[in-house]
Every structure is written in C-alpha cells, then in structure tokens.
Amino acid sequence: xxxxxxxxxxxxxxxxxxxxxxxxxxxxxxxxxxxxxxxxxxxxxxxxxxxxxxxxxxxxxxxxxxxxxxxxxxxxxxxxxxxxxxxxxxxxxxxxxxxxxxxxxxxxxxxxxxxxxxxxxxxxxxxxxxxxxxxxxxxxxxxxxxxxxxxxxxxxxxxxxxxxxxxxxxxxxxxxxxxxxxxxxxxxxxxxxxxxxxxxxxxxxxxxxxxxxxxxxxxxxx
Amino acid sequence: xxxxxxxxxxxxxxxxxxxxxxxxxxxxxxxxxxxxxxxxxxxxxxxxxxxxxxxxxxxxxxxxxxxxxxxxxxxxxxxxxxxxxxxxxxxxxxxxxxxxxxxxxxxxxxxxxxxxxxxxxxxxxxxxxxxxxxxxxxxxxxxxxxxxxxxxxxxxxxxxxxxxxxxxxxxxxxxxxxxxxxxxxxxxxxxxxxxxxxxxxxxxxxxxxxxxxxxxxxxxxxxxxxxxxxxxxxxxxxxxxxxxxxxxxxxxxxxxxxxxxxxxxxxxxxxxxxxx
Numbered sequence: 315x316x317x318x319x320x321x322x323x324x325x326x327x328x329x330x331x332x333x334x335x336x337x338x339x340x341x342x343x344x345x346x347x348x349x350x351x352x353x354x355x356x357x358x359x360x361x362x363x364x365x366x367x368x369x370x371x372x373x374x375x376x377x378x379x380x381x382x383x384x385x386x387x388x389x390x391x392x393x394x395x396x397x398x399x400x401x402x403x404x405x406x407x408x409x410x411x412x413x414x415x416x417x418x419x420x421x422x423x424x425x426x427x428x429x430x431x432x433x434x435x436x437x438x439x440x441x442x443x444x445x446x447x448x449x450x451x452x453x454x455x456x457x458x459x460x461x462x463x464x465x466x467x468x469x470x471x472x473x474x475x476x477x478x479x480x481x482x483x484x485x486x487x488x489x490x491x492x493x494x495x496x497x498x499x500x501x502x503x504x505x506x507x508x509x510x511x512x513x514x515x516x517x518x519x520x521x522x523x524x525x526x527x528x529x530x531x532x533x534x535x536x
Numbered sequence: 537x538x539x540x541x542x543x544x545x546x547x548x549x550x551x552x553x554x555x556x557x558x559x560x561x562x563x564x565x566x567x568x569x570x571x572x573x574x575x576x577x578x579x580x581x582x583x584x585x586x587x588x589x590x591x592x593x594x595x596x597x598x599x600x601x602x603x604x605x606x607x608x609x610x611x612x613x614x615x616x617x618x619x620x621x622x623x624x625x626x627x628x629x630x631x632x633x634x635x636x637x638x639x640x641x642x643x644x645x646x647x648x649x650x651x652x653x654x655x656x657x658x659x660x661x662x663x664x665x666x667x668x669x670x671x672x673x674x675x676x677x678x679x680x681x682x683x684x685x686x687x688x689x690x691x692x693x694x695x696x697x698x699x700x701x702x703x704x705x706x707x708x709x710x711x712x713x714x715x716x717x718x719x720x721x722x723x724x725x726x727x728x729x730x731x732x733x734x735x736x737x738x739x740x741x742x743x744x745x746x747x748x749x750x751x752x753x754x755x756x757x758x759x760x761x762x763x764x765x766x767x768x769x770x771x772x773x774x775x776x777x778x779x780x781x782x783x784x785x786x787x788x789x790x791x792x793x794x795x796x797x798x799x800x801x802x803x804x805x806x807x808x809x810x811x812x
Contacts, residue, residue, distance in 0.1 A: 337642075371626065399669070402694070
C-alpha cells in the first residue's frame, strides 16, 4: 500500500514540482495539497494522509502552528517540516512542535525520498548539527565549573583569595576598578553569596584546589 | 558717617557694597558717580552673559535630545527596512529557487549531456539559495519575534565556535522575558556588533560574551584579550550605533580598554511593567 502524502506550501510551482518528484516513486502518493495551515486542517476529514510535508512560512497560519494542531488532533499523522530556513532555533522549534523530520527545501530528491521512508517507518530525521557541548569554561576544576564561572572570574577569585584589594586586582589584570567590581558582583551572584565575608568563607571552605593552594602558599610564606 | 558705621555690621558682598556706595555718593558730585556706573554696568553685563549661557545650554540640550530622537527613529526605520528586504528575499527569491530546483529534478532528460547540464544548473541553484539564506539571516534571523534572542545568540556562537582561531565563550543565565521584541532586537544587534568588531579588529584569541539577567536590569559583558581599542574609539568616536542603541534602551555603557584587551559592560534597565 502506498504512503499517502499531504503537501502544504503557498507556492504552487513548488508543490507541483514536489508532486512530480514524488510521482516517480511508486510507493508514494500525494493525496492532499494545501496552500496554508488553515486550509490544511480543513482538508483533514475522513481520509487522513500518513505523512504531511509542511512549509514554515505560510500566510494565515504558519507551518509550526499547523504542526502543533495536527499533532494534537491527529497524532497518527507524521509531520515533516520542509523549510527554506536552516537555523538551529527553528529546527528546535519544529522538534518542539512535534515534527518527525526537518528538510531543507533545496535538498536532493534522494534526501526527500529517504526522509519520507524513514519517518514513515517510525523514525525521526533532523539535519545534522555539530551541537558539541559548548566548552565555555575550562574543565580543570569540576567543582567551580558547576557555577559557570568564566576564566576571568576564576582568575579574580584567585586574586581575591590572596587578599588583593579591588585596586590591586585591577592593576594586576590591567582593568579598571569598575570592571573588577562588576566581576566581583557577578561572581557573588553566580555563587549565590550575599556579602564579601561569605565570599571569603566560600573560598576557605570549598575545594577550589588551585585557589586553596594559593591561599595555603600565602599562609605558609607569611 | 552713619553709613560707614553701618557697613561694618553687614557682610561685604559686592552687591551690598555697591548699595552702600549709592548712599555714599548721593550727596557727592557728578564725577564721583562714574566708578559706580562702571561697576554696575559690569555686573549687568555679567548677569546678561550668564543668562545667555544658560539659554545656550538649554538650546544645546534640546538639540542633543532631538539628535538622539532622530537616531532612534533612524534605527527603527533601518530595522523595518531590513525586515522587509529579508522577507522579500526569502519569500520571493528563496521560494522560487526551491521551486526551480524541485522542478529541475523531476524532469526527464533525453541525453546524457542534457542531464549533465541540468546537474551543473542544480549546483548553481544550490549555491544561490545558500547565498540568499545567508543574506536573509544577516538581515534579521528568521522568526525573531517568537524566539528568545538569547537562543539565537547561543546557536550563532555555537556555529562560530567550530571554526576559526578565535574562541568564543557564551554564557547566559536564566532567560527572562523582560523586554519587548523591539528591545530584544536592539540587544541582539548590540551583541552582534561588538562580536563583529572583535572578529574584525581586536586580534584576540579568546572572547567571552555574558548575558546576565537580574531582577531589575540586564547586564551584557563582552570581553576579549585583543589589542584594545584605538584611543579615538575609547573617547566615544565610532561605535555610534552601539551607543545609540544603548541610549535607546536607556542603558549605560562602560568601556574598559587596554593593551590586554577590551571589556564592555552594558547595563539595560528592565522597564517597570516587566519588573513588577
């Protein structure tokens, strides 16, 4: 039994092209065509398609909104977003709306067939994004890392632990005292501390290895 | 005689002394009046000048205010225009290119040379639609209004991170919808302009961008370890649109630049209805 497909795009030339392209595969059959999200929902009576190929940018009701409603009302229909945009936040939003796949409009015919069959078989297909865990902050200190301190903030924390005043820290790092004060405020906010005394206590009681080491050196030297 | 005595008990302000002189010279001759007239006219001129200066200051203030309003208006027009061009590019050209490609692919070619020509045409279409997509994105990221600007920045910095020798670190604490779409666009543009400046001019190897949402304000902190700003820029020349945008948000900007890099600290207040 062929896979029944619904198309929704406001460009007729595009839907006609897709229809021709899908016609080349005997296992696929285009059964519905709509030019916007609302029209698409209106057509969903009685005879339901297996898969809906939906564009994001459409008048009246956009594709993401339509996807959300389809997934709510007809959970059997699987949705593939077919969009001109290649932006991570839109791909994420499509996933969030309940789509099973995301294809760029300028994909090759092979990609189109492949994705349709994959989604029909119950899998999902989204563009590959090198979504590496963002190495924002060094991993040398696992304890401090949970607070999302930047390299500069850790540097300043170390200098504070050596009893440096704001002015001394500023001179050491060639920064203005206002910048250091701001950093200090941000460090306290990130560590959820209220007073400078609490900050000193934090430095002394928590295993921030390099910080503590520097502090001990200072104690030993003095 | 009595006026002389009197003057010892009165604080010697110039005005009072002048008043004393009036009494003194009342009974004197006409020549004695000359220094009095001279000193009075000097005082009058000084008062007039002070008054004029005050007027000029007021005028300057009004003009400056008008310039800022003008700049804000210009920014709004610019954004509206960008939005329109981006929409046109995507809807007209992008969609047509997609339709051309799909239709080219569904054609049957009678000879191998025709198929070959179609393939190179397809490549050209691909390249063009990529260019259109990039241009559209640079004008304004798609669906900006419905997406938190921090997640758009997050994906931008993630894509930057995987290329080039300049490492960007991006951190944003819990996003809060403190700002309108217009304000978010201004904030996004500020971060993007500072980032582009780092890429183009700073010669840095590392940069950190932080967006910290606090209950009453948003702090944007942009740091790099580059060569620092030219002195002229530090004194306020250049970065015009950053300054204009910060002003439009009623925020303030602190620039700290030296040979070890530059730090921008921008504070933008949360408007009252969002804060309460």
